[in-house]
Amino acid sequence: MQTVRLGRTGVEVSVAGLGCGGHSRLGMARGASAEDAAGIVRLALDLGITFIDTARAYGTEEAVGLGVQGRRDQVFISTKAAPTRGGVGRDELISAEALAESLELSLRRLQTDRVDLFNLHGVQPAHYDHCAQVLVPELKRQQAAGKIRFLGLTEQFGRDTRHETLARAVPEGLFDVVMVGFNLLNPSARRRVFPLTIRHDVGTLIMFAVRRALSDPAALRDVAARLVESGEVDRGALDPDDPLDFVARHPDVESVVQAAYRFCRHEPGANVILTGTGSGEHLRQNVRSILAPPLPAELSARLEAVFGRVDSVSGN
Numbered sequence: 001m002q003t004v005r006l007g008r009t010g011v012e013v014s015v016a017g018l019g020c021g022g023h024s025r026l027g028m029a030r031g032a033s034a035e036d037a038a039g040i041v042r043l044a045l046d047l048g049i050t051f052i053d054t055a056r057a058y059g060t061e062e063a064v065g066l067g068v069q070g071r072r073d074q075v076f077i078s079t080k081a082a083p084t085r086g087g088v089g090r091d092e093l094i095s096a097e098a099l100a101e102s103l104e105l106s107l108r109r110l111q112t113d114r115v116d117l118f119n120l121h122g123v124q125p126a127h128y129d130h131c132a133q134v135l136v137p138e139l140k141r142q143q144a145a146g147k148i149r150f151l152g153l154t155e156q157f158g159r160d161t162r163h164e165t166l167a168r169a170v171p172e173g174l175f176d177v178v179m180v181g182f183n184l185l186n187p188s189a190r191r192r193v194f195p196l197t198i199r200h201d202v203g204t205l206i207m208f209a210v211r212r213a214l215s216d217p218a219a220l221r222d223v224a225a226r227l228v229e230s231g232e233v234d235r236g237a238l239d240p241d242d243p244l245d246f247v248a249r250h251p252d253v254e255s256v257v258q259a260a261y262r263f264c265r266h267e268p269g270a271n272v273i274l275t276g277t278g279s280g281e282h283l284r285q286n287v288r289s290i291l292a293p294p295l296p297a298e299l300s301a302r303l304e305a306v307f308g309r310v311d312s313v314s315g316n
Contacts (some may be wrong), residue, residue: 001048002291004271006076007203009150009176011116013076015265016290017051017205018044018283019276020060023212027278034063036278041067043280045074047287051272053179053205054110055080055121056102061109072112078177078205079106080121080154083131093130096138103142117177118142119152125164136174150176157181157208158314163192170196177203181314182270184247184263184303185213185223188311194269204271209264210257210286211315220244223313232310247303252296254289261289263303 002015018041020026026037041052041064052068052075054060061079068075081102085092094102103118118139120131131153142148153175155165166178170193178197182189197204213223224243227233239245244256253259264273275286294300 001050001287003050005203006051006271007177007197008201009117009203011076013051013272014049015271015273016047016049016287017053017272017274018049019207019274020052020054020064021058022276024276024278025058026060026063026276028060028063030278032278034066037063038066040278040280040283043283045071047284049287050074051076051078051205053078053274055119056106056109057082057121061106065109065111069111076116077110077112078117078119078152079110079115080119080152081106082121083123083127083135093127094135096134099135099138100142103147107147114147114149116149117152118148118150119154119177119179121154122156123153123165123169124156124159125168128165128168132169132172132174152177152179152205154179154205154207155181158316161186161188161314162311163189166193167196170200170202173200175202177205179205179207179274181208182206182264182267183208183211183214183315184260185227185307185315186310186313187267187304187307190267190269192311194267198269204269206264206267206270206273208315209273209275210260213313213315214244214256214260217242223315227307227310227313230312232312233306237306247299250296250299253299257286258289258292259295259299261286262292262295263300265290265292266294 003012004015026040054064180189213219247259273290277283
């Protein structure tokens, strides 16, 4: 397993991170038990993954706690709480006291006395001031008490595809690590986020490396058609019936999914590439893709020429 320094935390973590949310939630979204999901966590550790990302809202903290029993010192655990009551996407902001209660619940479910990274989850631009003025001071109190090592923030990429939250948050210096949406269909973080995180030495967690549009041909055709209609992709730059055929057909690429992980892994400023699944074999495949070499230079250049202006879609 390759490792990377996670920004100013100074911690060396695996370049592949186990994401415990998304459509799978370690298989629990499809009926797997917490113990089944814990088996995926144990396999991740066996594969050399040392970064695990969960959240109270995912319902997978218990599984993570079970999976790391006896191996807590081998893993960097990241969890989250939304700044709004009812979760990401809502509007009623939570109090500092409610945030502290959420942290305590997470600690109990994870069966640990500290989390390595505690994130404010899915922060929209309109909620940022409350996070900075009310919630961050509470996180710093919990940090001083030894319950949190580092502070993080995750953007709500589905609604904030242009990274407005992170463009403001990173220079202000309140957060050690940020989670950013980045993929070959919307590489706008290359211009709007990574130059800032590099300059301010903020660690990055990459989400949305592979989402529905990169694994479902029908969804990909729909997204490509919208991008051509909006003018973000030139008409004629791709085959509307098979928009990424030039990727899939390249002799040095195994699949579009593999290319998507390689695209993210070797981007300057991208630290940990998150991947989530409820299948052990799928996890092995994804880790192999993340550890594969960079994409050929001519393929990277063509992807930039086709999708370099896109900033309106998340790939979901």
